[in-house]
Amino acid sequence: MTKRTRARHSEKGATLAELAVAMPILFLVMLGAVDFGRVWSEGLALSNAVRAGAQWGSESTEAAQDVAGIKRMVIDDLRGTIKEAEIDRIQITRFCECSDGSSISCDDRCGLVQPRTYVQVRIDKKFETLFHYPVVPQEVNLVRQARCRAS
Numbered sequence: 001m002t003k004r005t006r007a008r009h010s011e012k013g014a015t016l017a018e019l020a021v022a023m024p025i026l027f028l029v030m031l032g033a034v035d036f037g038r039v040w041s042e043g044l045a046l047s048n049a050v051r052a053g054a055q056w057g058s059e060s061t062e063a064a065q066d067v068a069g070i071k072r073m074v075i076d077d078l079r080g081t082i083k084e085a086e087i088d089r090i091q092i093t094r095f096c097e098c099s100d101g102s103s104i105s106c107d108d109r110c111g112l113v114q115p116r117t118y119v120q121v122r123i124d125k126k127f128e129t130l131f132h133y134p135v136v137p138q139e140v141n142l143v144r145q146a147r148c149r150a151s
Helices: 003-057 061-065 068-076
Strands: 087-097 116-128 141-148
Touching: 003 061, 003 068, 003 087, 003 116, 003 141, 061 068, 061 116, 068 087, 068 116
Parallel strands: none
Antiparallel strands: 087 116, 116 141
């Protein structure tokens, strides 16, 4: 065997060794990217759902009182992306303020004027990574909230 042939054979072995070291690292990076994409997608779906619920409740002061209808709107918006059983909590709150920003019961009046009615929708969901990564928490609490003024 010539020197050139021996050098080529040793390079093939080195390339295989480098590949054996790099593959697990590349695989871990790929799984991390998949999990990052999952958490991003779920967070976006939750944001859209709370916004849809708050907008539906803000259609009128009567709609703002329909907690079941707002919750149904949130769950319908999540259909196909997140199952209802995976959601820890859906919280729907109606509150009122006077024009100066002071809180007031929705049944009271601000002088001669009706108070401003707001609907706030909040979702809490735990996100779990596919695998345990070093230095990265395996569970992340996703919390999304939206608030709209009822017309």
